[in-house]
Amino acid sequence: MTARVGIPCSLLYFLYYPTWKTFFKELGAEVIPSGDTTREILDLGVKEALADACVPIKLYFGHVQVLIGRVDYLFIPRVVCLNKETTYCPKFLGLPDMIRHTFRKIPPLIDVRMDVREGWNALAKAYEQAGLALGVPRGTIARAFRKAMAAERRFFSLLQDGWQPLEAMHILTAGTPPHKRKGRLVFAVLGYPYLIYDQYISVGVLARLKKMGVEVITVENLPLRALYRQSVHLDKRLFWTLGDLVMRAAHYLFRHRRIDGIIHLTAFGCGPDSLVSKFLEMTAHENQSVPFMSLSIDEHSGEAGIATRLEAFVDMVCRKKEVCL
Numbered sequence: 001m002t003a004r005v006g007i008p009c010s011l012l013y014f015l016y017y018p019t020w021k022t023f024f025k026e027l028g029a030e031v032i033p034s035g036d037t038t039r040e041i042l043d044l045g046v047k048e049a050l051a052d053a054c055v056p057i058k059l060y061f062g063h064v065q066v067l068i069g070r071v072d073y074l075f076i077p078r079v080v081c082l083n084k085e086t087t088y089c090p091k092f093l094g095l096p097d098m099i100r101h102t103f104r105k106i107p108p109l110i111d112v113r114m115d116v117r118e119g120w121n122a123l124a125k126a127y128e129q130a131g132l133a134l135g136v137p138r139g140t141i142a143r144a145f146r147k148a149m150a151a152e153r154r155f156f157s158l159l160q161d162g163w164q165p166l167e168a169m170h171i172l173t174a175g176t177p178p179h180k181r182k183g184r185l186v187f188a189v190l191g192y193p194y195l196i197y198d199q200y201i202s203v204g205v206l207a208r209l210k211k212m213g214v215e216v217i218t219v220e221n222l223p224l225r226a227l228y229r230q231s232v233h234l235d236k237r238l239f240w241t242l243g244d245l246v247m248r249a250a251h252y253l254f255r256h257r258r259i260d261g262i263i264h265l266t267a268f269g270c271g272p273d274s275l276v277s278k279f280l281e282m283t284a285h286e287n288q289s290v291p292f293m294s295l296s297i298d299e300h301s302g303e304a305g306i307a308t309r310l311e312a313f314v315d316m317v318c319r320k321k322e323v324c325l
């Protein structure tokens with residue numbers, strides 16, 4: 001019987017789903033994603049997760065809950081470090097444990113540890129463990145890993161071409177790019193991928209901006225090498241991979257001034273963001289020629305509030321630039 005592997009559509013799903021899907025499909029498994037976020041999924045997560053967890057973690061719990069009973073395995077990797085320099089936030093490190101100890105009846109977890117600081121082939125070894133958990137021979141796993149890495153390269157090159165993750169996933173499966181419109185204003189929306197690309201939890205910020213005629217770029221569209229070279233004027237590098245990238249992206253954009261505005265989307269209850277947001281505000285204060293706004297998202301964020309703030313920000317930038325959308 002084909003093993004059904006469930007993948008929660010939250011957290012690193014937005015960056016690594018094409019990799020994971022290719023890998024498990026090549027192993028002969030059926031990949032079952034939990035689907036787009038809905039109010040029901042969020043409510044399930046809020047009910048199960050610790051009250052003081054950040055909203056993306058609560059949401060992840062909801063995505064896990066909808067997969068329980070529908071799959072034979074849950075793929076919940078312990079992603080520690082993928083760049084040899086920074087680590088993912090502690091919530092990522094403890095994710096499989098939190099899930100295991102919250103839900104009573106869950107399918108077996110494939111909870112391999114991904115930490116590339118453990119050696120040049122640490123990632124391949126992690127995927128090998130994932131394949132062995134399904135009882136697949138090593139040769140098949142090695143082939144699946146190579147194909148998964150090729151899918152990952154294709155996906156990331158689409159992001160570098162200016163597509164956003166869900167658009168890039170569509171291109172990979174449908175083969176045709178969605179319609180793209182040039183805007184008269186270009187904004188950067190900075191934040192964690194699982195916040196800004198999740199249409200429900202972000203209250204559709206990207207789609208709303210596009211509808212208002214604003215072209216949007218995100219961290220994933222920026223050249224990674226340039227970001228890693230970017231100085232952020234701190235004595236010490238930030239520990240957390242995603243927060244570090246957001247900081248670098250903001251400094252890169254403020255310095256190159258290629259944009260008309262920057263919006264920082266931050267998660268209520270996020271420990272790293274309490275620091276990142278403060279640093280970004282200070283950087284914005286020093287670079288006042290680029291308008292900056294910070295939006296905090298929580299499980300109660302209402303459409304009307306977010307829409308009003310976005311419209312006011314776009315309106316303010318239009319007046320400043322003397323542009324009509």
Ligand code: SF4
Pocket residue numbers: 054055056057089090091092192242267269270271272273
């Ligand atoms: S970085 Fe912040 S939002 Fe993301 S999982 Fe960690 S605490 Fe939550």
